[in-house]
Amino acid sequence: MISAWLIALLQALLCAALAPLLVGWVRKVKARLQNRRGAPVLQPYSDLRKLLFKETRVAHTASPLFRIAPYIVFVATWLAAATVPLIALDLPTARIADIIVLVGLLALARFFLALAGMDVGTAFGGMGASREMMVSALAEPAMLMAVFTLAMTAHSTSLVSVMEHHLADGFVLRPSYLFAFGALILVALAECGRIPVDNPSTHLELTMIHEAMILEYTGRHLALMEWAAQIKLLLYGVLVANLFFPWGIGAAFGPLALGIGLAAVVVKLGVLGAALAVGETVLAKMRLFRVPAFLNLALLLGLLGLLSHVILEVGA
Amino acid sequence: MTGAERIRRFDWLSEYLARLEDEHVIAQHGDALALPPAHRLELDPEDWAPAAKVAAGMGLRHAGLWADCLDDAASTEEGPCIRVQACLEYGGDYLVLQTEVPMSRPLLASQATSYPGVARLERHAHDLTGLELTGQPDGRRWTRHQAWPEDRFPLRSDFPRAGETPGRTPADADYAFTRVQGTGVYEIPVGPVHAGIIEPGHFRFHAMGEDVLQLEERLGYVHKGIEKLAVGRDPAALARLAGRLSGDSSVAHAWAACQAMERATDCIVPPRALALRGLMAERERIANHLGDIGAICNDVGFAFAQVQCARLRELWQRRSLALFGHRLMMDAVVPGGVACDLTDKAIEELQRDHAQMKVAIEPVFDVVEDHPSLDDRLMSTGVLSEADARQLGCTGYVGKASGQGFDLRRDTPYAPYDAVAMDAPLMTEGDVAARVTVRMAEVRNSLRWMDRLLKVLPGGALAVDLPPAEEGAMGLGAIDGWRGEILCFVRFGADGRIARYFPRDPSWFTWPALERLILGNIVPDFPVCNKSVNGSYSGEDL
Numbered sequence: 001m002i003s004a005w006l007i008a009l010l011q012a013l014l015c016a017a018l019a020p021l022l023v024g025w026v027r028k029v030k031a032r033l034q035n036r037r038g039a040p041v042l043q044p045y046s047d048l049r050k051l052l053f054k055e056t057r058v059a060h061t062a063s064p065l066f067r068i069a070p071y072i073v074f075v076a077t078w079l080a081a082a083t084v085p086l087i088a089l090d091l092p093t094a095r096i097a098d099i100i101v102l103v104g105l106l107a108l109a110r111f112f113l114a115l116a117g118m119d120v121g122t123a124f125g126g127m128g129a130s131r132e133m134m135v136s137a138l139a140e141p142a143m144l145m146a147v148f149t150l151a152m153t154a155h156s157t158s159l160v161s162v163m164e165h166h167l168a169d170g171f172v173l174r175p176s177y178l179f180a181f182g183a184l185i186l187v188a189l190a191e192c193g194r195i196p197v198d199n200p201s202t203h204l205e206l207t208m209i210h211e212a213m214i215l216e217y218t219g220r221h222l223a224l225m226e227w228a229a230q231i232k233l234l235l236y237g238v239l240v241a242n243l244f245f246p247w248g249i250g251a252a253f254g255p256l257a258l259g260i261g262l263a264a265v266v267v268k269l270g271v272l273g274a275a276l277a278v279g280e281t282v283l284a285k286m287r288l289f290r291v292p293a294f295l296n297l298a299l300l301l302g303l304l305g306l307l308s309h310v311i312l313e314v315g316a
Numbered sequence: 317m318t319g320a321e322r323i324r325r326f327d328w329l330s331e332y333l334a335r336l337e338d339e340h341v342i343a344q345h346g347d348a349l350a351l352p353p354a355h356r357l358e359l360d361p362e363d364w365a366p367a368a369k370v371a372a373g374m375g376l377r378h379a380g381l382w383a384d385c386l387d388d389a390a391s392t393e394e395g396p397c398i399r400v401q402a403c404l405e406y407g408g409d410y411l412v413l414q415t416e417v418p419m420s421r422p423l424l425a426s427q428a429t430s431y432p433g434v435a436r437l438e439r440h441a442h443d444l445t446g447l448e449l450t451g452q453p454d455g456r457r458w459t460r461h462q463a464w465p466e467d468r469f470p471l472r473s474d475f476p477r478a479g480e481t482p483g484r485t486p487a488d489a490d491y492a493f494t495r496v497q498g499t500g501v502y503e504i505p506v507g508p509v510h511a512g513i514i515e516p517g518h519f520r521f522h523a524m525g526e527d528v529l530q531l532e533e534r535l536g537y538v539h540k541g542i543e544k545l546a547v548g549r550d551p552a553a554l555a556r557l558a559g560r561l562s563g564d565s566s567v568a569h570a571w572a573a574c575q576a577m578e579r580a581t582d583c584i585v586p587p588r589a590l591a592l593r594g595l596m597a598e599r600e601r602i603a604n605h606l607g608d609i610g611a612i613c614n615d616v617g618f619a620f621a622q623v624q625c626a627r628l629r630e631l632w633q634r635r636s637l638a639l640f641g642h643r644l645m646m647d648a649v650v651p652g653g654v655a656c657d658l659t660d661k662a663i664e665e666l667q668r669d670h671a672q673m674k675v676a677i678e679p680v681f682d683v684v685e686d687h688p689s690l691d692d693r694l695m696s697t698g699v700l701s702e703a704d705a706r707q708l709g710c711t712g713y714v715g716k717a718s719g720q721g722f723d724l725r726r727d728t729p730y731a732p733y734d735a736v737a738m739d740a741p742l743m744t745e746g747d748v749a750a751r752v753t754v755r756m757a758e759v760r761n762s763l764r765w766m767d768r769l770l771k772v773l774p775g776g777a778l779a780v781d782l783p784p785a786e787e788g789a790m791g792l793g794a795i796d797g798w799r800g801e802i803l804c805f806v807r808f809g810a811d812g813r814i815a816r817y818f819p820r821d822p823s824w825f826t827w828p829a830l831e832r833l834i835l836g837n838i839v840p841d842f843p844v845c846n847k848s849v850n851g852s853y854s855g856e857d858l
Contacts, residue, residue: 034623199617203512204843285617
């Protein structure tokens with residue numbers, strides 16, 4: 001039991017530690033695709049370190065909420081990431097937190113992020129917060145719809161059960177999974193603020209969503225906010241990777257199983273990150289008023305997944 | 317151009333004069349020699365506004381307006397006065413209207429009611445010379461922030477060149493922005509300090525949700541006092557100053573200033589110098605267009621095109637550094653000629669460069685033209701109607717994308733464009749995509765043109781000495797810069813030094829166009845609309 005908790009802790013630490021690497025990898029692949037050399041893959045670590053040691057300034061109009069928000073956002077996102085099986089399946093954290101708690105933790109982080117964006121009273125923060133809320137109001141149901149499709153197959157809302165069911169079944173091409181996969185990819189792009197919904201590398205305040213909310217942050221506050229965003233990207237990456245392709249994840253707690261699990265998840269995230277970079281290279285950002293249509297498509301895919309599960313797979 | 321040709325070209329002038337007479341406006345004096353190639357008409361101050369009204373009715377384009385304080389020791393017999401000149405253009409011919417108002421009572425009716433595009437030029441003239449424009453739709457200050465008091469005018473001779481108030485200028489606080497009231501309307505102040513490394517300018521949006529109801533620009537943050545700095549300079553120093561007016565238009569502004577001075581002194585510039593100036597101006601155009609095309613794509617999150625364009629532009633500018641001594645070719649244009657020559661080897665290198673560039677741009681331009689995700693963002697975004705473009709007098713890519721085909725190089729060809737003709741693209745859609753397409757067409761045209769020019773590059777001298785200027789000699793320069801038509805007015809004072817310099821950047825008319833084309837768009841599309849117009853802050857703030 002203690003070893004299980006230790007491994008859960010290790011996994012949570014691993015999440016936080018790997019997140020900047022994934023972002024660095026995506027940036028590197030993007031740079032290469034644009035014929036640039038790009039910054040080193042480890043650059044995000046240096047950036048975080050730099051920010052953590054820089055002086056932290058706070059606007060004079062900021063309320064205490066503005067100071068607390070980075071910690072809440074970081075902890076909530078990190079906790080959410082800790083509930084997703086990364087290298088091993090049978091974790092105590094996974095048993096106390098299911099998909100709905102995961103979505104709830106992410107919503108909590110977002111709530112404080114949006115509040116912090118509005119707190120200082122600048123136009124950009126408020127604009128970013130309102131856009132973020134529009135995106136998340138549409139993304140959340142689509143996300144739930146997608147994971148419910150999987151949950152219905154496994155008869156459980158626990159991520160571990162879903163993965164175990166998937167592993168036990170072997171590789172079966174289910175139409176419902178395909179739809180849910182598509183839906184989850186679209187939601188992940190929107191939630192993580194990637195092209196075509198948001199552009200993480202823009203300097204144009206008026207076009208920002210996520211970046212607009214953290215414009216006023218400096219120093220360690222900014223470091224925590226950015227780190228949380230990186231963890232969120234990793235979380236969605238792991239969710240997509242391990243829910244749909246759970247093979248390789250450690251079913252037992254032996255060093256070999258965990259090693260294989262780590263190697264498997266790194267490879268899966270590497271592939272997903274490269275795919276994200278390709279997508280961000282070939283696509284321009286959408287107009288903001290197209291985002292609802294984009295997320296409605298995700299919802300529709302989720303619904304189709306549910307329907308096809310009920311029609312084609314129940315009782316089959 | 318022969319005399320007969322000029323008369324034929326000015327076939328609309330007699331009709332304009334006749335229409336003026338119908339309005340009981342009598343041109344006191346007209347001549348074609350004071351400001352060649354423009355024809356000059358002297359008017360009474362009370363005829364100033366009617367003359368503009370008639371011109372607007374005939375479809376003339378207003379190409380700018382400037383005021384000139386004649387208040388130094390050697391001023392006119394009637395005492396110190398402010399001379400105001402307005403430049404009109406039709407069919408490639410320029411007409412300069414001129415009037416004088418006494419400095420003791422500098423009242424003049426505004427032409428902005430007929431030509432809304434000149435409103436800011438008039439406000440600028442007021443802030444710097446004290447000219448009072450009656451009937452101006454917008455009486456607020458423009459170029460003046462807080463650097464000098466309301467009742468002081470920097471371009472008058474009693475104002476010291478170093479300024480009167482040393483030290484830090486107070487922040488510009490009490491400017492009255494136009495308000496839009498209503499439920500759900502909110503105001504977004506943007507700038508003057510931006511998140512990216514760009515010039516400073518303030519944009520005040522009124523938006524409802526994400527829809528822009530109104531945009532108001534507030535510029536003047538990079539006012540450098542260019543016009544005052546020019547006073548007392550010798551011609552070479554003026555050319556250097558003009559080259560620093562707006563770094564991306566260094567060649568064009570320096571050429572316009574030199575052309576004005578050369579016309580004022582009847583200087584015959586050697587043909588090789590003119591050809592090299594043309595070559596540099598087109599190099600400048602290509603470099604800026606490449607940068608803009610990439611930046612427009614980057615503003616909609618398509619970084620791929622930007623990186624490719626930035627790479628091509630960088631190689632291009634390094635070649636400029638190697639051949640012309642400066643990445644932006646600053647100080648290569650000097651009064652009377654150019655400062656650097658091309659060896660035969662350099663010409664070969666250039667030709668090879670051009671061939672490589674022609675090959676290199678096509679795959680990139682193909683992507684920019686045909687990428688569905690990019691099309692979705694650029695098409696129908698930021699539409700400037702033909703009527704608005706005409707009314708404001710937009711030239712360059714902004715005009716050409718909105719049905720205003722005027723291109724100085726083709727319609728009033730000056731050397732070397734008279735010998736080697738230049739095509740100009742024309743579109744009517746008026747959206748961001750059209751402005752990108754016009755830029756791409758201009759890049760291709762310029763590359764072809766430079767190759768034709770290099771084949772017939774004349775030999776001979778690079779520069780002649782500028783003849784000494786008579787006191788009071790005036791010159792008007794008109795050069796097609798990469799942003800569009802650049803006008804430049806120069807008047808010489810005593811000892812061949814500059815008494816008045818006014819460069820009219822095309823941005824004076826494209827900035828107001830941005831305020832119009834953004835209406836009906838959403839707030840997050842503003843950056844791409846702004847970049848597609850890419851007005852110069854520095855060129856307008858002066």
